[in-house]
Amino acid sequence: MALRWSRVTPQIALLPSVGVTLVAFLGAIGWTIYMSFTRSRRLPEYEIDWENPFRQFNRLFNDAGWQISLQNLIVLALGSGLAIVVGFILAAMIERERRGEDFFRTVFLYPLAVSLIVTGVAWRWIFNPQYGIEAFLKGLGWEGASFNWLSDPSTAMYAIIIAAIWQSSGFYMALMLAGLKGINTEIWSAARIDGVSLWRVYLEIIIPMMKFTFLTCAILLSLGVIKAFDIVLAMTNGGPGQSTWVPAYYTINAMSAKGNLGLASAAAVLMLLITLAVFLPLVALTAWQQRQAGKGDAA
Template sequence: MTFRWSRWSPQLALVPAGLVTLVAFIGAILWTVYLSLTRSRRLPEYEIDWSEWGRQYERLFKDSAWQISLQNLIVLGLGSALAIVFGFILAAMIDREKRGESIFRTVFLYPLAISLIVTGAAWRWMFNPELGVEHFIHSIGLTWVNASWLARPETAMYGVILASVWQSAGFYMALMLAGLKSINSEIWSAARLDGVGLFRLYTEIIIPMMKFTFVTCAILLSLGVIKAYDVIVAMTNGGPGQSTYVPAYFTIQALSAKGNLGFASAAAVVMLLITAVIFLPLVLLTAWQQRRSGART
């Protein structure tokens, strides 16, 4: 039997990618799970005390900073969802106004070209009471305005959300604009002929037709929120106190500041579980909707 290179070459080309996935992704996950069951400190220990295998997880959920991190994760997720809302509104406005479309797309997409570190540093300066927006407002006589959100624990997280929405709204606008462009123009014409109002057109026709786009945006948003770290470091460094701790920041702090590898691994495993709980239902929902729409056609 002759060896057919054309048949085996695609499989051979996938071997390096498969090895990288197996070692760097699956292997790293299994190694992290294993370390979370040990008493590892600065250096890994590979002996598991099965009588106390959940010790790190018990410590984790009793830690007040971790509880704050989980609460902030919910707040950040709900607040960051505004980026999808604003992205859709901007996309709808640009799609209706054809003139200057390329200019507006460039302007709104520009924040995406800036790293989260730079974004966080810029917004930290804007919230600085001595140099930023508050200083300018006070200089024109509006001394009652308080815009130093990052200095107060009860408002610091809202400042982080504002910076995150500003940075990512343009990205979701681009996705929404692509979804709007894919809608058949005859649907718009038929709606205008039937006298359908603008609000009903979007809420009853356009948005349901873009459900796959919204699910995709939700998946990307959830992944970004769970791994949020750069903007926290740049804007607040977790402060004031621990008021802006999120799981990713907590995990890095447990590893670098506390030097507790086992504790940080437990936090990382819980982050992975949170990602799976949020991510997998969205993926399954998308696959189910695609299969349902395919069966109809």
């Protein structure tokens, strides 16, 4: 009897977490999908509009704000990808120069301890023409300096990307450093004996060996980009105009400012589809490469 009870105890202990997941996670997703087919405004309406069930999605795709959000999502994804590149360069520099490794690792990881709201506020001050970089350059005598990126719709998104790279590069550096630590040191010795240049070692040997690390970084980056909201709110609040809107900002704005629950639910559903469209192929690619690597080890 004691043995049987010991087998059941773990399942009982997991019941609360399973219940919370089913209700708060899957239940919320199901409720949001259902609301996207209704005429819900500020308050939910639980009757589906069968005459035009895709009313909210049609409104969404005809909204210029949503189109801008999708364009900015692509720009943010491409720009934020530089955080992985910067993280790898920092990790390679630290791994090659062991002295002061703990110090530099702490310094580069420090921005990760700062929330995106605080990061956004700090960089908003940096781009402020009265107190930030522009004022500093003018103080040095460069009177024609202009660095007010946040007030220009054509550059505001790039300012957000710079802040995002600064905040996340340390995290990717830590992941890359862990990957570099797992590489056999004999590879470096063999390359040095053969006279192979350092950059060729990284391009032709080290980076291909770290493909799983890069895929992990890509998955985490894609999830962070799709749900980006805090840093946009802190730096520009979506402005100037709608130039820095992203899907998450559009969704929350549709609910809070426009008071349209149905439209916000439709936007949230499309965000979920975008997440699945990006996340699932990356996970499938990772699993496929792991199987290929397993077959290679077995052979």
